[in-house]
Amino acid sequence: MADFEPNCPLPLQYDRIVMAHGGGGRLMQQLLDTLVRPVFRNPVLDQNHDSAVVEINGTRLAFTTDSYVVKPLFFPGGDIGKLAVCGTLNDLAMSGAKPLYLTCSLIIEEGLPAADLQRILESMQQAASEAGVLIVTGDTKTVDRGKGDGLYINTAGIGLIGEQVNVNPSAIRSGDSIIVNSDLARHGIAVMLEREGMNFEHRIESDCADLSGLVQELLQNGIEIHCLRDLTRGGLASALIELASASRYEFELGESALPVREDVRAACDILGFDPLYIANEGCFALFVPESQTEAALAVLRRHPLGQQSLAIGRVKSACSQGRVILQTPIGVGRVLDLFSGEQLPRIC
Amino acid sequence: MADFEPNCPLPLQYDRIVMAHGGGGRLMQQLLDTLVRPVFRNPVLDQNHDSAVVEINGTRLAFTTDSYVVKPLFFPGGDIGKLAVCGTLNDLAMSGAKPLYLTCSLIIEEGLPAADLQRILESMQQAASEAGVLIVTGDTKTVDRGKGDGLYINTAGIGLIGEQVNVNPSAIRSGDSIIVNSDLARHGIAVMLEREGMNFEHRIESDCADLSGLVQELLQNGIEIHCLRDLTRGGLASALIELASASRYEFELGESALPVREDVRAACDILGFDPLYIANEGCFALFVPESQTEAALAVLRRHPLGQQSLAIGRVKSACSQGRVILQTPIGVGRVLDLFSGEQLPRIC
Known part of the structure; x- marks a missing residue:
């Protein structure tokens, strides 16, 4: 704040938007915390969850939205359409909701081949159909050639939350185990390699997938889920830092336990990225009481999207600011x- | 179809998207009817209404989405933020729903002044607050400089539909009166004049407004609403043609009854537009049984957004394709x- 001219009321570090304001990191948090949330402030928004949880006539619903601007539109393991459906299904699932209905709003650049649009819509329908949800309404806008990067898609979704379900950052407790269902960093690396035209011998594919079925399996098997968060923009590290901050606990992770495939790690090394900060689109962090760790892992490993599930850390003591400590193999902790x-x- | 190469499966007139595919006219209908709806086909989508109507645990909800790409972002009478809130509130209201919750998803171009973003968000919040709805969740993406035209906004919304309410194209009946609540064509002309830098002595302002309060007044006063449609992209003519086609009735309009302000008509003449095809953002067509015409007009005229309400036509006999006839002052009918x-x- 001290950097600002007295006549500038904006509590932002920059007076213009920069790319990093949408990157899932510190600058995006700053934009949301200082500009967006103060304007819209209300108790539902302030839940700071992947979906808003609202109650209508005694029924609890999850309600969420995401716009997708991924470049390129097609990448190994998926396309913008599959991503737009799975991403929004996952946001609903992270509130413990069973997804019911989606919307589809298209912003199309003049000149997009109609065949590409058709392929993307079919990909959306396939993902929706596999999840048992309906795309019930939509909107179509066109923008001038040179704008819009071919296609942007927004999907919003509604899901139903069961009576006993309370999946929320505020339900995180000391002693909870932190579990991931999959290896890390495949989505971001797959998109980046495709964008840069770097073809490896064995192509790295995005992990883009609908996780709502996996979450329903956990709930149906009586697993007491404290919290769930999908590890999208900003990756595992950003998601956990956000949750530690929201719940005001210290989380401890074992670095040697973190699952990253060798080819993904090699690509990260070449591109200069840390896999802990790379987006996933089929991976969540799950918080359960320590006593339920083995039961949760057993349920997860029976599902195709959870076969590699493992516990990567735990929630330690309460901590005023919240923080995440990475225990390195040589026994040194890094915040x-x-x-x-x-x-x-x-x-994404 | 005959124009297509045998190896082209696309039932579209163009093999690439053109601006008119988002213009609210014939080409947009063609895109939706031949590409989008066949892929997503399901009974809720096939309602072809401004919102999807879904039933969850016995409660009927309206669910809708719209992306806003208006250029410029600020125009006389509003801005993209006010438009994004009012437009989605109106889509919910057109299903007879009372709006409850909105989402806000931003696609921001690198370089957008933060002060502009703040002003737009405040405009959204003001419109939401005046309507008594909460913006409960959102998303923020950034795109590279040169893309995105500053800002695109998507809003999705949920509204609650009362038990006796059945506002739907399929409820239109022979003999129904067709009523509009306001004069026509102000929004499109205001935006176009602003974009072209054509400042008239008396500025024409957009009619951008939330119509949900007006619709609730009608319902609370026992008006039996058969159908409602807001007259956005494509204007009065396109909306009525769509409804005539969906309901399979012939509608008759009296040309001399159509309310267009003199300055708006003059601007249309200069720009070469027909006001019947120009977008409104605070104007609807209301279908009520003939016997309720005067009662409906009385309710509407008591509300600030309905003071100019008048009956402009009526539903005549059933007609296999549906059509809209404009009766000219010299007694000739034009389809x-x-x-x-x-x-x-x-x-928009």
């Missing part, structure tokens, strides 16, 4: 910090 | 047809 958000734009 | 959609892009 993880938010990146500015510039490292991987336009991956 | 209205959809425009291609090229005349006024980027006005």
